[in-house]
Amino acid sequence: METSKSTKVVLYAYGILAIIFLYLPLVSIGFASVSKARYLSFPIRAYATKWYGKALDSSTVADLLVTSLSIAGIVTVVSMVVGFFGALAFSRYQWRYRGLFQKFILLPIFFPQTVLGLALLMWFNALGIIPSWKTAVVAHLVWISPIATLVIAIRAYSFDPALEEAARDMGASTFVILKEITLPLLMPGIISAGLFAFLLSWGNFPLSLFTTGADSTLPEWLYAKMVSGYSPLVPTLGMLSVAASVIVLLTAILVPQLIGYLRALDQRQKGHLRSD
Numbered sequence: 001m002e003t004s005k006s007t008k009v010v011l012y013a014y015g016i017l018a019i020i021f022l023y024l025p026l027v028s029i030g031f032a033s034v035s036k037a038r039y040l041s042f043p044i045r046a047y048a049t050k051w052y053g054k055a056l057d058s059s060t061v062a063d064l065l066v067t068s069l070s071i072a073g074i075v076t077v078v079s080m081v082v083g084f085f086g087a088l089a090f091s092r093y094q095w096r097y098r099g100l101f102q103k104f105i106l107l108p109i110f111f112p113q114t115v116l117g118l119a120l121l122m123w124f125n126a127l128g129i130i131p132s133w134k135t136a137v138v139a140h141l142v143w144i145s146p147i148a149t150l151v152i153a154i155r156a157y158s159f160d161p162a163l164e165e166a167a168r169d170m171g172a173s174t175f176v177i178l179k180e181i182t183l184p185l186l187m188p189g190i191i192s193a194g195l196f197a198f199l200l201s202w203g204n205f206p207l208s209l210f211t212t213g214a215d216s217t218l219p220e221w222l223y224a225k226m227v228s229g230y231s232p233l234v235p236t237l238g239m240l241s242v243a244a245s246v247i248v249l250l251t252a253i254l255v256p257q258l259i260g261y262l263r264a265l266d267q268r269q270k271g272h273l274r275s276d
Contacts, residue, residue, distance in 0.1 A: 026242060032235035051236040061237065067133050068218045072201040075140045079197035080190055083148030091156040106146045116143060117210030131213030139211040140201045147200065148193035155189025195252050199245055
């Protein structure tokens with residue numbers, strides 16, 4: 001059934017309006033970050049880029065970025081590992097409490113982050129653990145690891161287990177099957193889970209607010225500046241944070257394509273050498 005011209009126009013208009021609705025706030029932040037005035041006002045009378053220079057030269061901003069990147073990096077790696085084995089546990093194997101395990105591992109997703117952060121803070125205090133960025137890593141993992149597991153499980157459910165069984169019939173060991181078949185087939189899901197984990201941890205505010213203690217992440221600093229005293233560094237750091245997220249996404253998209261292109265080129269060259 002072909003779509004009529006009027007329907008296409010409506011769909012295109014709806015898509016454009018949805019994009020404007022989603023990204024217009026970012027545009028306004030971009031304008032605010034290049035305003036010469038100290039306080040936010042529209043229309044902007046004079047433009048300046050000095051706030052970007054101050055943000056890059058600030059030691060406070062550097063500490064915030066190091067803390068946020070450290071938390072997000074560790075959470076990304078651990079979530080990918082935990083998600084990989086967790087997804088295999090309830091999507092590739094049959095065992096007695098498989099359904100119960102699946103429900104429990106996905107349960108933290110449905111908890112409000114503020115309640116979860118408060119509960120973890122009380123638990124750390126009961127254990128005598130002083131909150132810091134390291135406890136924030138644990139808090140982020142409690143909420144983000146189930147999401148990574150779910151993302152990888154979607155991929156794990158989609159490939160045929162007969163591929164692993166055929167390799168096992170050919171004498172391949174469990175490690176070889178994991179390395180040569182399972183990992184390559186699940187790699188798109190693992191990369192997607194890693195992206196989700198990094199971006200969710202990088203921009204997480206509720207869990208960080210309760211569990212970082214004396215340390216501070218970038219979202220916490222932005223919130224504190226907005227409620228205690230506005231500074232043009234707030235929209236500037238907001239735009240830098242968005243730019244960093246875009247770079248991470250583009251890298252995740254382009255690097256696998258580049259690797260695939262290089263592999264195809266290498267196979268083509270090997271094919272030419274064999275033919276010669």
